[in-house]
Amino acid sequence: MSNKKVLLITGVANYWGGRLASRMVKEAGFRVIGIDARPPKVKVEGMDFVQADVRNPALVDLLRLEKVDAVCHLAFNEHRQRSEADFDLNVMGAMKVFGACAEARVKKIVFKSSTKVYGAQANNPAFLPESWPLRGRSSYGYIRYRVEIESFASGFAKQFPDMTVTSLRVANVVGPTHNGPFCRLLRSRVVPRLMGFNPIMQMIHEDDVVEGMAHAVMHDRPGAYNIGAADLMPLVKILRLAHCVDVPVLHPLAYWSMGVLNGTPLKTAQYFPLDVDYLRYRWVGDLAKMKQSFGWMPQHSAEEALAEFVKNKQRSLRKHEELALDEQFLTEAIRQRRQAQAEEL
Amino acid sequence: MSDNGIRPRCEAITRAGTQCKNYAADGSLYCGVHQTLPEPETVTETARPRGEIYIDVEGPSRVNQNGAGQYTLGIENEHIETPVEEFRRHLAKEVEALVDRLQAVTPAFVPPPFTPKGIIELVTQFIERLPDEQSGTALEKLQELLTEEAFDPEFWQGLWFIINYQLQMQVDMVKRRLTGDYVTDDWGYDPEFFDALRPFFDFLYKYWFRVTVTGINHIPDSGRALIVSNHSGQLPFDGGMIMMSILNEHPSQRLLRNLYATWFPTLPFLSTMLEKIGQAMASNENGTRLLEQDELVGVYPEGFKGVGKLFKDRYKLARFGRGGFVKMALETQSPMIPVSVVGAEETYVSLAKSDFLARLTGFPYFPISLRFPWLGLLGVIPFPTKWYIDFGEPIHTDEYEPAAANNLVLVSQLTNQTRNVIQEMINTRLAMRRNVFLG
Numbered sequence: 001m002s003n004k005k006v007l008l009i010t011g012v013a014n015y016w017g018g019r020l021a022s023r024m025v026k027e028a029g030f031r032v033i034g035i036d037a038r039p040p041k042v043k044v045e046g047m048d049f050v051q052a053d054v055r056n057p058a059l060v061d062l063l064r065l066e067k068v069d070a071v072c073h074l075a076f077n078e079h080r081q082r083s084e085a086d087f088d089l090n091v092m093g094a095m096k097v098f099g100a101c102a103e104a105r106v107k108k109i110v111f112k113s114s115t116k117v118y119g120a121q122a123n124n125p126a127f128l129p130e131s132w133p134l135r136g137r138s139s140y141g142y143i144r145y146r147v148e149i150e151s152f153a154s155g156f157a158k159q160f161p162d163m164t165v166t167s168l169r170v171a172n173v174v175g176p177t178h179n180g181p182f183c184r185l186l187r188s189r190v191v192p193r194l195m196g197f198n199p200i201m202q203m204i205h206e207d208d209v210v211e212g213m214a215h216a217v218m219h220d221r222p223g224a225y226n227i228g229a230a231d232l233m234p235l236v237k238i239l240r241l242a243h244c245v246d247v248p249v250l251h252p253l254a255y256w257s258m259g260v261l262n263g264t265p266l267k268t269a270q271y272f273p274l275d276v277d278y279l280r281y282r283w284v285g286d287l288a289k290m291k292q293s294f295g296w297m298p299q300h301s302a303e304e305a306l307a308e309f310v311k312n313k314q315r316s317l318r319k320h321e322e323l324a325l326d327e328q329f330l331t332e333a334i335r336q337r338r339q340a341q342a343e344e345l
Numbered sequence: 346m347s348d349n350g351i352r353p354r355c356e357a358i359t360r361a362g363t364q365c366k367n368y369a370a371d372g373s374l375y376c377g378v379h380q381t382l383p384e385p386e387t388v389t390e391t392a393r394p395r396g397e398i399y400i401d402v403e404g405p406s407r408v409n410q411n412g413a414g415q416y417t418l419g420i421e422n423e424h425i426e427t428p429v430e431e432f433r434r435h436l437a438k439e440v441e442a443l444v445d446r447l448q449a450v451t452p453a454f455v456p457p458p459f460t461p462k463g464i465i466e467l468v469t470q471f472i473e474r475l476p477d478e479q480s481g482t483a484l485e486k487l488q489e490l491l492t493e494e495a496f497d498p499e500f501w502q503g504l505w506f507i508i509n510y511q512l513q514m515q516v517d518m519v520k521r522r523l524t525g526d527y528v529t530d531d532w533g534y535d536p537e538f539f540d541a542l543r544p545f546f547d548f549l550y551k552y553w554f555r556v557t558v559t560g561i562n563h564i565p566d567s568g569r570a571l572i573v574s575n576h577s578g579q580l581p582f583d584g585g586m587i588m589m590s591i592l593n594e595h596p597s598q599r600l601l602r603n604l605y606a607t608w609f610p611t612l613p614f615l616s617t618m619l620e621k622i623g624q625a626m627a628s629n630e631n632g633t634r635l636l637e638q639d640e641l642v643g644v645y646p647e648g649f650k651g652v653g654k655l656f657k658d659r660y661k662l663a664r665f666g667r668g669g670f671v672k673m674a675l676e677t678q679s680p681m682i683p684v685s686v687v688g689a690e691e692t693y694v695s696l697a698k699s700d701f702l703a704r705l706t707g708f709p710y711f712p713i714s715l716r717f718p719w720l721g722l723l724g725v726i727p728f729p730t731k732w733y734i735d736f737g738e739p740i741h742t743d744e745y746e747p748a749a750a751n752n753l754v755l756v757s758q759l760t761n762q763t764r765n766v767i768q769e770m771i772n773t774r775l776a777m778r779r780n781v782f783l784g
C-alpha cells in the first residue's frame with residue numbers, strides 16, 4: 001500500500017458527505033473511502049465507495065482492514081420531526097461509529113455539529129464560547145440529536161485521550177446549493193418571524209464548511225470549534241436582503257401554534273425551519289478559538305455568502321418569469337391566428 | 346393659475362418662479378409691470394417645472410456696485426455678462442453684509458426667529474442634521490436663494506426645498522432600510538436607528554428632566570472605563586439619561602454601553618430597541634468583552650432591587666449585586682467611575698410592591714404607585730423632576746493584577762468602597778437640593 005493517509009467518510013450519499021468526498025479526493029495525500037446505506041446520486045471520481053450501513057458492527061473490520069487514519073462522521077438526518085429512525089441513525093449511529101473507531105484504533109474523528117447546540121436562550125452572552133454549556137433543548141429533532149452527540153463525544157474524548165476528536169459547530173449555512181434549515185427559511189417567498197424580535201445571526205458559506213472540515217481532517221485540532229463568518233447581521237436585514245416578505249407573528253401565538261396546532265393535521269412547524277426560540281434570542285458563536293487554535297478563517301464573508309444565495313434564488317425566480325413570457329408569446333400567437341381567421345371569413 | 350375666468354391675469358412668471366398675480370393690461374398678455382417682456386414663445390420661464398429652484402442669471406437681475414461696498418440689485422431685463430460663479434459670490438456676500446449691518450445698527454437687538462439672522466439659524470439647524478455631502482449642496486442652493494431680502498418668496502421656496510430635500514432623504518432611508526441596506530455592529534448597534542430615536546431622548550434630557558451634569562471630565566476620551574451608578578425610578582430612565590449626558594456634554598460624544606437585565610431580551614420590541622441603541626445584556630462575558638474592546642460600559646449593580654425601590658427607601662442604596670462588576674473591572678484593568686443620579690427616585694412614587702401581580706404579569710416587580718396602575722398608561726409618564734448626574738473621581742484598578750479578580754476579599758472590599766462613594770455623592774447632592782422639581 002502507498003503511504004497515503006486513509007480517510008473514511010460516512011454518509012457520502014448526503015449533501016455534506018458528498019461535498020467533502022469530492023473535496024478530499026483532490027488531496028494527493030489522502031485515499032478516500034465513502035460509506036453509506038444508499039449509493040450517492042452523483043458519483044465521486046476517485047472515491048472508493050462501500051455500500052453499507054454505518055451501524056453495522058462489521059465496520060470495525062473494515063476500519064482495521066483499510067488501516068483507516070481518520071474518520072469523518074457525517075451520516076446525519078437533518079429532520080425537524082423527532083423519530084425513532086432518526087434517533088437510531090443520528091445518535092446510536094454516532095455512538096457505534098465512535099465505538100468502532102476506538103476499537104480499530106483510528107486516530108482521528110471529525111464530525112459536524114451546529115452552534116444550535118448552545119440553545120437560543122434569553123441569558124445567552126452575545127458571543128458563546130465553546131466552553132458554554134449545551135442548552136439546546138429544542139423540540140426539533142436535528143437540534144436535540146446534535147446535543148446528544150456532542151455530549152457523548154466530549155465524554156468519549158475524555159475516555160480516549162490519545163484520539164483526536166474534533167467537533168465543528170457551524171453557524172447558519174448559506175449557499176446556492178445547500179438545503180439546510182436556514183436556506184429553507186430564506187428560500188421561501190413569505191417568511192414568518194417573531195414580532196418585535198430581531199436576533200443577530202451568524203452565517204457561513206457552504207464551501208467554507210467543506211473547507212473547514214477538510215482543514216480539521218488534515219490538521220490535528222482536538223476539541224470543539226465554532227465555525228462561522230466574522231460579520232453578523234440582524235435577521236430582518238437578512239430577510240430583506242434575501243428578498244423575503246417577512247410576516248411578523250406574535251411570539252405567544254407562534255409558540256402556541258407549534259405546541260397545539262402541530263398535533264393537528266395543520267403542521268405549522270413546516271413554516272418554521274428554525275425553532276421559534278432560534279428566531280427570538282441570540283445564539284452567536286465566539287470565533288476567537290477558530291481564529292487562534294483552529295488556525296483557519298472562512299474565505300467568504302456572510303455578506304458574500306448571502307449575496308451568492310440571493311443571486312441563485314433570483315435565477316430560479318427568473319425561470320418562472322421565462323415561463324410567464326412563454327405564455328405571453330402563446331397568447332399573442334393565438335390572438336394573431338384568430339385575427340387571420342376572422343379576416344379570411 | 347388662479348384665474349377666476351372674468352378677467353385674464355398676467356401671463357408672466359415672476360422671479361420667484363410663480364405666476365404673476367396681477368391682472369393683464371387690456372390688449373396685452375401681461376400686466377403693467379411685465380409689459381416689457383417679449384412674446385410668450387420666447388419666454389423660457391414658462392417651461393420651468395414647478396418647484397424646481399434656480400436663479401436666472403442671464404435673465405432679469407444684475408448687480409451694480411456703487412462705491413463703498415453698497416450692493417443694489419439691478420433692474421429687470423438688463424443683460425449682463427457676469428459669469429455665474431462670480432454672480433453668486435456677489436449675492437452671497439450681499440446677504441452676509443446685510444445681516445452684519447443689521448446687527449451693527451442695533452447691537453442689543455436679538456433677532457426674532459423670522460428676521461434674516463433668525464431664519465439663518467433655523468436653516469442651520471436643519472442643515473446640521475443632514476450628512477456633510479448633502480448639506481454642502483443644500484447650502485449652495487440656499488446661498489443662491491438667500492440673495493435678496495428674506496421675505497422674498499424665493500426664500501420660502503428654498504426653505505420648502507430643504508424641508509422637501511430632508512423628507513426625500515428620510516424616504517430614501519426608509520426605502521434603503523426596507524431593502525436591508527444598513528449596517529449594524531457585532532452587538533447590534535444601529536447608528537441610523539439611534540439617530541431616529543435621539544430626539545425623544547434629547548427631549549427627556551433637556552426639557553423633561555432638565556439634567557444638570559458635573560464631573561464629566563472624569564470620563565476618558567478613549568479607552569475602557571466602567572461607569573457604576575445607582576439605579577432608581579421604577580423604569581430605567583437613568584441609564585438612558587447617563588448615556589445622553591455623555592453624548593451631549595462630553596467632547597468625545599462616546600456611546601455608553603449599558604448592561605441591561607436578563608429579563609429584557611424576552612420582551613418584544615424593547616429587546617430589539619435596546620440592542621439597536623448599542624446596549625448589551627448584563628453578563629460577565631459581555632461586560633468583559635466590551636471592556637476589552639475599549640468601550641465605555643455602564644453597570645447598575647443594584648439591579649431590580651434598586652429600580653423597584655419603594656418611595657420611603659429612596660436614595661438608600663441596595664446591595665451591590667455579587668460584585669461581578671468589580672471582577673470585570675479588575676480582570677480588564679478598567680477604571681471604575683462612580684456616578685450618582687439624583688432626581689430619578691421621585692419620577693414615580695412607589696408605595697408598595699405586589700408579588701401576586703408580578704407573578705401574574707411575569708414582571709420582576711409590580712409597583713403600586715400614586716398613579717400606577719390606577720391611571721393606566723397615564724401612570725407611566727414620569728414626574729418631570731429635576732435631575733442631577735454627578736460623575737465622581739475614577740477608582741483605579743490597574744494597581745492590582747488581573748488575577749486579583751479571584752481575590753474575593755478584595756472584590757467585596759472594592760464593591761463596598763464603590764457603594765460608599767456613590768452613597769456619599771448622593772448625600773452631598775441631596776443636601777444641596779432644595780426642590781424636587783426646581784432643583
